[in-house]
Each structure stands twice: as structure tokens, then as C-alpha cells.
Amino acid sequence: MAPGTVASARAAAGVRSELDPDNEDHWHHARIEAPFSGKLVFEGLATLCEIWIGDDKRCESRSMFLPVELDVALDKPTDIFLCFRALAPRLAEAPRRSRWRPVMIQPNALRWFRTTALGSMPGWAPPGRPVGPWRPVTRIACAAGALSIKRADIRTSYDGANGRVSARIELERGATPRRATLICGDVGATLESGANGSLQGSLAISNAMPWFPHTHGDPHLYPLALKLDDVTIDLGRTGFREITVDRDVDGEGFGLIVNGAPIFCRGASWSSADVTSLAGDRASYEPWLKLARDAGMNMIRVSGVTTYESNAFFELCDELGLMIWQDMMLANFDYPQSDKAFTASVEAEAEALLDRTQTSPSLAILCGGSEVFQQAAMLGAPREAWSGPLFDNVLPSVAARLRPDLIYVPNSPSGGALPFVAESGVIHYYGVGAYRRDFDDARRARVRFASECLAFANPPEEISLARAGVPAISHHPLWKERVPRDVGAPWDFDDVRDHYLERVYGVSALALRRDDPERYFELSRAVIPVVMETVFAEWRRPASPTRGGLVWMLQDMRAGAGWGVIASDGEPKSAWHGLKRAFQPVQIGLTDEGVNGLHLHVINERPQSLDAAIELVCLRDGAVPVKKAARRIQLHAREGTTLRAFDLFGEFFDISYAYRFGPPAHDATVATLRDVASGATLAEAFHYPAGRSNARRETGLSAELIADGDEFALIIRCARLAQSVHIDDDNFRPRENWFDLAPGVEKCVALQRRGDGAPSGVVRAVNALEEARYGI
Numbered sequence: 001m002a003p004g005t006v007a008s009a010r011a012a013a014g015v016r017s018e019l020d021p022d023n024e025d026h027w028h029h030a031r032i033e034a035p036f037s038g039k040l041v042f043e044g045l046a047t048l049c050e051i052w053i054g055d056d057k058r059c060e061s062r063s064m065f066l067p068v069e070l071d072v073a074l075d076k077p078t079d080i081f082l083c084f085r086a087l088a089p090r091l092a093e094a095p096r097r098s099r100w101r102p103v104m105i106q107p108n109a110l111r112w113f114r115t116t117a118l119g120s121m122p123g124w125a126p127p128g129r130p131v132g133p134w135r136p137v138t139r140i141a142c143a144a145g146a147l148s149i150k151r152a153d154i155r156t157s158y159d160g161a162n163g164r165v166s167a168r169i170e171l172e173r174g175a176t177p178r179r180a181t182l183i184c185g186d187v188g189a190t191l192e193s194g195a196n197g198s199l200q201g202s203l204a205i206s207n208a209m210p211w212f213p214h215t216h217g218d219p220h221l222y223p224l225a226l227k228l229d230d231v232t233i234d235l236g237r238t239g240f241r242e243i244t245v246d247r248d249v250d251g252e253g254f255g256l257i258v259n260g261a262p263i264f265c266r267g268a269s270w271s272s273a274d275v276t277s278l279a280g281d282r283a284s285y286e287p288w289l290k291l292a293r294d295a296g297m298n299m300i301r302v303s304g305v306t307t308y309e310s311n312a313f314f315e316l317c318d319e320l321g322l323m324i325w326q327d328m329m330l331a332n333f334d335y336p337q338s339d340k341a342f343t344a345s346v347e348a349e350a351e352a353l354l355d356r357t358q359t360s361p362s363l364a365i366l367c368g369g370s371e372v373f374q375q376a377a378m379l380g381a382p383r384e385a386w387s388g389p390l391f392d393n394v395l396p397s398v399a400a401r402l403r404p405d406l407i408y409v410p411n412s413p414s415g416g417a418l419p420f421v422a423e424s425g426v427i428h429y430y431g432v433g434a435y436r437r438d439f440d441d442a443r444r445a446r447v448r449f450a451s452e453c454l455a456f457a458n459p460p461e462e463i464s465l466a467r468a469g470v471p472a473i474s475h476h477p478l479w480k481e482r483v484p485r486d487v488g489a490p491w492d493f494d495d496v497r498d499h500y501l502e503r504v505y506g507v508s509a510l511a512l513r514r515d516d517p518e519r520y521f522e523l524s525r526a527v528i529p530v531v532m533e534t535v536f537a538e539w540r541r542p543a544s545p546t547r548g549g550l551v552w553m554l555q556d557m558r559a560g561a562g563w564g565v566i567a568s569d570g571e572p573k574s575a576w577h578g579l580k581r582a583f584q585p586v587q588i589g590l591t592d593e594g595v596n597g598l599h600l601h602v603i604n605e606r607p608q609s610l611d612a613a614i615e616l617v618c619l620r621d622g623a624v625p626v627k628k629a630a631r632r633i634q635l636h637a638r639e640g641t642t643l644r645a646f647d648l649f650g651e652f653f654d655i656s657y658a659y660r661f662g663p664p665a666h667d668a669t670v671a672t673l674r675d676v677a678s679g680a681t682l683a684e685a686f687h688y689p690a691g692r693s694n695a696r697r698e699t700g701l702s703a704e705l706i707a708d709g710d711e712f713a714l715i716i717r718c719a720r721l722a723q724s725v726h727i728d729d730d731n732f733r734p735r736e737n738w739f740d741l742a743p744g745v746e747k748c749v750a751l752q753r754r755g756d757g758a759p760s761g762v763v764r765a766v767n768a769l770e771e772a773r774y775g776i
Helices: 006-012 088-093 108-112 282-294 311-320 340-356 372-378 389-402 462-468 477-481 493-505 509-515 517-540 574-582 645-649
Strands: 026-032 036-042 049-053 056-061 068-074 078-084 137-141 149-158 163-171 180-184 187-190 199-205 222-228 231-238 243-246 255-258 261-263 265-270 299-302 323-327 363-367 407-409 426-429 449-453 548-551 586-592 598-604 610-620 624-635 639-644 668-675 681-687 702-708 711-717 722-729 732-734 739-741 747-753 760-764 772-775
Touching (some): 088 108, 149 231, 163 222, 180 199, 187 199, 243 407, 282 311, 299 548, 340 389, 493 509, 598 610, 598 624, 598 668, 639 645, 722 732, 722 747
Parallel strands (some): 265 548, 449 548
Antiparallel strands (some): 036 068, 049 078, 163 199, 668 681, 732 747
């Protein structure tokens, strides 16, 4: 019966006829073959559902996001029926009047129903609202007097040295243990009897190992258990951490401080592990979240246009050191906040979510929802209409009661004179991006925290397109159908990417698409990392007011050039590789400061000190060094600093080509950060004073395949600087891709198996005339 949706069941059965969930009732059937006494728990029913046990209609569920728990006593085999009623008749009956009507989510009457926006956003996601038991249905046997938990309220806290766990346990009726012990790690504490037969107590762990996002330390977890006499109940794992908000000296900022360490939050917004089935098991989540971790992300935002994820999602983020920004499933609409039943349902959602994730250290932020305030403000509603009692009172009260260790944000975006003003609070920043501003807008906007940013139609690699049968023709109907767009706008996100392709490479996207489509797609993939690395180099510099940036989005919901930095088949796109470089905990970045030359920004987010050497070289014709400098640098743990190239040189050199006394003396600058002890390259940054171009020339690009048992890698070299080097291999995925390579440097790229064959592929660079083949 579950978990799954009507769409996933039809797909599994090979049914390809059109599905109209809004106008059809759908029945699900299961049979309990033996007598059973206990509870049936329906963890998620989308969306209007009647629960029948035999001939008895026991319940009507009206929320996709609330679990339903029923006591049953079955003395014979019994049929269970779930009837999912058509939503269309209810939508037609819903009150139509509202203060504003969003275009993005359709129809407006959905504001009355507690269901996901997935399937209701033309141009954003595949059509078709989910219907069915999308989360598991479980049976819990309740034998008289058995020692089992009815409800557990478990809190953790951390004071910078010691961790504390407090617990209040309610047992099922009739359960009376002689002794109850709460255990965390190697520490145990006896729980005492409290009111109404509850068990209460706490324990302390001295010098506890704190939980950190993986970029800044170890996401340490402690096993948690409850021992009732001789029965031990596993309560999962927990971690100790303290999160506060830095508002900056002007009170307008938003930055997280975890265990006393300022955190630059970077990551992406989550869409779904499987938009058809809405899968919520560990195996479905794990590949996506590991790729997020491997890219250096330390935060995942679950946006208000998606769904609440299962406990497995939070457990994996706990393990991987990924903080979670959790939106309530409220987006864009003028919700009926004066309707008591509606408000009570949302309050119950928040309670259910925070109750089941109480011990999760990765859950960092609870946000009231997505773009409700922004939508109201942009459509001209007065300030008093932006928020309301749900966001101002109900949700923060639930958070304070159940998870006082979280940060509450009323809405994303919010915090300024207008919700979408970048220099205050939390912002959805699309200056560089949809608004097609130049790169310097990333500094001028004074972004404080971008909970959404940098959305582009990111082309997948060729292997992803081939698997899905999507033609690499940007104006093919199937291609355009999968390019995200805002309904009503006379442009889509292909057009946004094309703007920056023209800006970076000085070529007409229209002409290139027509005359050389292969080159068009090569540059389309190459430009996205350039844009993302440029923006994050700006935001991560020590003097920047920006404290975080979450890219829209992590993964595509279907094959094509979606917003995801990972394709729908799990293959990283060029954007993922660019972010992996931009998000390194130990980083060197370059920013063009005009007549002040280049600034070098060295960042050490690790808990250990850094002893490194900076090498700065300016190249003419991509090969000849015309200016060099070097400096040793030592940084404390979690410290950053900025150096001026002029100081490194000790004399004038027009490194940014701002003075322009004649033609430029060089065409590229390479900054390298090396570990002093090992000589290993920690990070690199590149700057092109006259910009990149569409020109190609001989670079001496070569690739050597090396093997160590079943492990393979490529040694890539060039004689002249190679831009956006990329590897294409059907059987192996490169661990690094779409990178610039300095001349004389040996780059070792590990290959990860994804097929049955031997390594065989080609290495190219966007500025190289030649290509390097390897393997068979």
C-alpha cells in the first residue's frame, strides 16, 4: 500500500495514460491477514483521504502533512481501504476572495488546502499534484503492560563545554518499569516518576564533543537510549551545539554562530529525492546529500514549495554535518490566517515536525515559509498584510516550546524595509542571475544572507541527456518544456544563462546556437561555474557583509536544463564542480578592485591553524610568467585575511588592467595556496584582466591514465593555460571537472566508476584547439 503515490504506482505498473488526480477518486487497498490489536499509523496521506477499516469509515484526513494514528482491535482478517477524494470539487467550493493572487502556484484556492505546491507550479516543476499514501503506514502492536513509549520529550543543550540531555517520557498505559535509565554515550541517569505516571530526568556530559557543520569541525553524535528494566529502546543519535544569530553592528545582518564560531553558510535548496514517488527512505536521500557534502555545502534549505522530509533525511544531515534550513510548507499565498481550523492544522504540522526531530542537531532554522511576505509586498499589499498571526505568534511559539535551540525566521525573504531588500535580513538574491545585473552588483547589493540565489538553466552533461533522450538542441520543444521559467515572463532561465555567456565570452548566443551548437553547449556549461565562483569569491571575502548563500536548487526534478546543480539522474553538472571549488573550507579568492589592483582573500574555516604559502604569477600568452610573487601566511583556526597584490609585488604592476597604459602586459593571473609542510595545493584562483574570450588556440593539453588496482585517475597537463578543462567518459565520473589549469602544473583527477567498461574518454578545454583522448 505504502509508501508511494498514484503516479509512482502507475509508473511501476507501466500505465502511461494521462493522470488527472484533481478530478478522480483513487482507492488503495491492503489486508491485515491475522488478528491485530494496537495502532495503525498513517504517516502521510495526500491529500483528502477517507480511512476505512472494513465497512467502518474511521477517519477523514485533510492534510498531507499530518500523521493519523488510529487505535484498532481486529479479531479477524480485515480489509483496509484508503479513498483519496478528487480535489477539484473542493477547490471549486473554496472561498475565492483574497488580498493577492500569486501567479507561480495555481490555482489560488489551493491556499485553503494543506498540500504541497509540487505539481502546481507551471514552469517550475512537472505537473500533477501527488495523491496517495506518500509516507509509510505502520502497525504498532500494544500488548497489555508492555514497556513501550507513548510520547517522548527530549531536549539537548550545550554551554560551550558541557552537553545536557533532559527527558520527559510517557509510557503506554499499564507499563510500570521498576527502573528507568536515560543513556547518552557512556553516561546514564535514572529517571524519576513524575506527573501522570511520566518519567523525568536529565544527564550531563562533561567536556562534550560538540556537533559542527562539517566545514568547520566534526559533526559528532552520541547514541541515545532508554533502558526500562532489561529492555533497551534505541532513541537514535543526538549532538550538542549552540546556535545564535549575529545581526551585525547595524542590527540589519543575519549570520549564524555555531558553538561560538561564525559560519559562512553555503549550500542549495532541496527539491525532492524523487518527485514522482516523494521517496523518503535513506537509500533515496543518501546519494544527493553526500554529493551536497562533497561539494563543500554545509546547509540544505527545504523550501516551502516542497514537502517535509522524513526522519531519515534529518539523520543523514546529522551524520554528514549539513545544517538544515526548514521552511514550513507555506508559500506565496494569502493564507486564511483568521480561519481557526486552518491555523490549527498548520500549528499541528509544526508540532509534529519539531517533535519528531527534537534530537536532530542539524536542524538549525525554522522558517515560516517562502515568499509570502515578498509576494504581498510586490503585489502592492500594505505592510500590515505581509505577515499575520501565523507567522508572528503561532509558529514562533511552537518553536520556543518544542525546539528553543532553533533560530526562527518569519519568512524567506524578510527583514528589511521591503522583504526583498538585499541589504537587510534574509534575501532571495537574483541581481546576478534573473535580473541580469553585472558581477559588481553582488558587492553593491550588500547581501546579508541569500537563502535563494544564482538560479540558471544548468545544462546537464551529455551522458545525462543521452540517458533521458533529451535532445541537445536548445529550441527543441522537449528541451524548452524542461527549462524553468516564471509564468507570464517573456523570458526563461536559458535566456538568463545566455546573457552571462555573452558577457563572459563576448559572443552572440543566438549566432552560436545557430552556427555551432556544440560550442554553444560547451560554453553554456563553462559559464555557470565562472559566474558562481565569481559571486562567492565576492561574498566570502573577510570584509563582505554576506554570511550565507544557498543556490536554487540542489537537484533537478526531471531530465533537462533545470535549476539543479545535480542532474535528475544524479550526475553532477558543471555548476556543482564550480561550487565545490567556491565552497572549500580552506580557500583563496581573487577580487578585482580596479585601480587598487587585485585582492587575495585567504580563508581558513578549519579548527586547526593554517601554515601555507601563496604563489602569485601573471602570465602573458597564457604561458610566459611576467610577474611573480610569493609569501608565507599563517592563520589561526577559523580565521581569514585579505592581502593586496601590490603589497606582494612591492611595486606597481597593472595587475587588474585598470590604468591601461598601453596594451595589457598579461592575460591571466594565477594565485595558488600551498600547504607548507606537504607542498600540496590547497586552493587556486584565476583572474583574466581582459576577460575570457571565445578564441581557441594550441594549449598542449594532454591526459595520462594511471591505475592502482581498480582505482583510476588522470594526470592532466598543459603548456599554455587551459580554461574550463572538462572530462567526458561514459564509464567513469571525474571527481573534479570544468576547472582552469595553469601551465606546467600536473593535475591529478580521480575517476569514479559509474559503468561496466574500462576508462575511455576525452579531455577538452574551451580555449584549446586540441583534445586529449585516453583509454580504449
